[in-house]
Amino acid sequence: MSDAVTLSVVWQQTSSELTAEIKQYWLDEGLVSSDVADQRADQVVVVARNSDNSLVALSSVEAHFSRRFQNYFYLFRTSVSRRAGGQLLSNQLLNTTYQELNNRYSSELDSPIGIMAVIENKHLARLYYQAVGARSQMFFAGYNANGQQIRLRYFEGATIRPLTIEK
Template sequence: MKHRWPLFLSMHEFRITPVSAPLAKAQRDKITAFWESENAQVTNPEKRLEEVAYCAHTEDGKLIALCSYHLGRGIYNELPLYFMRVFVAKDYRQTLLAFNLLAHLAESLADEAKGNLIAKGVGVAAILETDIVKNRGTIECCRTFQFPINKRPLTFVLTGYTSTGSPEYCHFFERVVNSSKPHNSGEKDSSDSLNHSAFQRVSMGQNPSLDASIASFLAKERQLELESVQAYLQQKIIYVRYQDEVIVTLGLLAPKLLPEINAIFFGLNLVAASQEGHKINSGASSFIEDIFSDMNVRHSGKLGEAVGIYNLHSGKTSLPLINSRTRFHFQGLDNEGRELRLRYFDGAKLVV
């Protein structure tokens, strides 16, 4: 079967070059003519010309694609992000050229932001056009790719939708959080080691003695009636972390629709043991890692099921946008000011 377009382009068939502002008149005319020849619907072309960052040409100098960006705010997370746009000539759209251009621009902006505490953008974003989404039928919740220009793989996560239903994907620049700032320790711990610790997924009803221990632990830590706790636990997926055979943390999960993504996630609630009025949070990040790993094996790549795990913090934290340990990313603040963080299962997809 002969394809209308080449599925892959060799690096020897085109070259990607950066564009320096301000554009010379000849460059502006060439790009404008390219848009016209491809019937591109470009709003405010003068402004777009100022935003062009990379161009792709064939070996004989024919312009076949370009990539531009502008500073904006995330749809739901409201973070300052560099929104990237790619336009590729129709004969080259079924190739990896668009991703290659995005890879060049994202790497350039990440290098610029590295070590720059006053960088304007905290990441890059791209919006997938609605007609492309409809043709595909499904969208991936997480996309990772790497080209020779990239020092490490670039991971873009689904973070929201435009008013017309186009999905927004974000890649956050990884930076070190200021450790002098106090923060909610729901994911990150000052100490992450537990001596003689153990991890277990529990199915209520199989071990009456363990069921009673879990119910008593939760009733004590949440100051609830034992009968109401037992009914509550029947509706949860339960993980237990022990220290020296004593329960120190419960991980309770239940499915819920997150309207920000329009998908089902498992909400994760951690209940830690108290000691002299203080919560013992040691090992929380490791516990979250273990829970995610087990749930990921059970649910990854299953269309129509939950696509990941989320948890809520009581207020805005000073954690990095991507927790380097748990890999949960900042999704935004809900209407009660709580910080929402989530992570997708491997291969998670949504029907559109």
């Protein structure tokens, strides 16, 4: 039986202790180099802990201008440790991250208008066959140059920026 997991929102409130823990998690999981971990620690939105209070999953975002969609989105990333296997935490992390960022949505011109996810995991890509995910509410928006699905979910009340066509 899987260990119970608790999610906590840590967006823009990471302490030096949590930052060190996040970096160590990434390094232990072999996900990013130390340099990248330093840059990304402040991008973490949600952490998941098991009953031993160990970090077993997290989500992070990075503001990104999509040329394809001509708008800013938060590029969503998630990591679930093998120690948390079978928990299906990716969707929980996504939905908790979405709710937090949706609550903070600003209609300023260069603010992200939603979340964008690129499905890099081939196993997950096979699970995402619906045009709009039943659990995630993310809709299929096409494939990138690597053949990976792009999924979007707009914030409530989001508006697209006017298209500027260069001559």
